[in-house]
Amino acid sequence: MKFNTAAFEAAYGTFEQLPKSDFPEVVFSGRSNVGKSSLLNKIFARKALARVSSVPGKTITINFYRVGDVRFADLPGYGYAKVPMKEKVRWSNMMEGYFSSDRDIRLVVQLIDMRHSPTADDISMLHFLKELNFPFIVVLTKSDKLKKMERLRRLEALEEELAFLEGVTVIPFSSENGEGVEEVRKQIEEYCINEGVTE
Secondary structure: OOHHHOEEEEEEOOHHHOOOOOOOEEEEEEEOOOOHHHHHHHHHOOOOOOOOOOOOOOOOOEEEEEEOOEEEEEOOOEOOOOOOHHHHHHHHHHHHHHHHOOOOEEEEEEEEEOOOOOOHHHHHHHHHHHHOOOOEEEEEEOHHHOOHHHHHHHHHHHHHHOOOOOOOOEEEOOOOOOOOHHHHHHHHHHHHHOOOOOO
């Protein structure tokens, strides 16, 4: 898959605006400011295709990108307390509509900040993906922010915190040094190419 040919397609703020699912989709999910845009830019080998913000809750739309015959969906982050209730309801309706509308979702990339225990929202999202049988992997972001012993302690703790995800691939990732990006690309290719998408 030629990841560096990625192009921004469109952004949609409500479920009703979403176009029909006419391409296989790889979905990126996680809490606000967990690093979805940074991961996408690394995967695409582009510096600023996906806009990165230091302000949590900045992505309030579903942003679509295309690589050949595969569509990448960057979902708005969840769990930011300062977002108004009206926005939370809109987000909830959009997410529920997105995941329940029979889209051709080949893989969900669920991001979790490696420095901290998964939030209640993270755990809820993982249970949701598992219960509905969506294929997914977990990417642990900001791995470079941890010192060696801190990293080992967090990985040990995560084994317990994510014990219910038996058999799910977990990949530490850093947007600073590129750790994990090749593994994420391989996972994306496996889930798409195995289903007959080869571009």
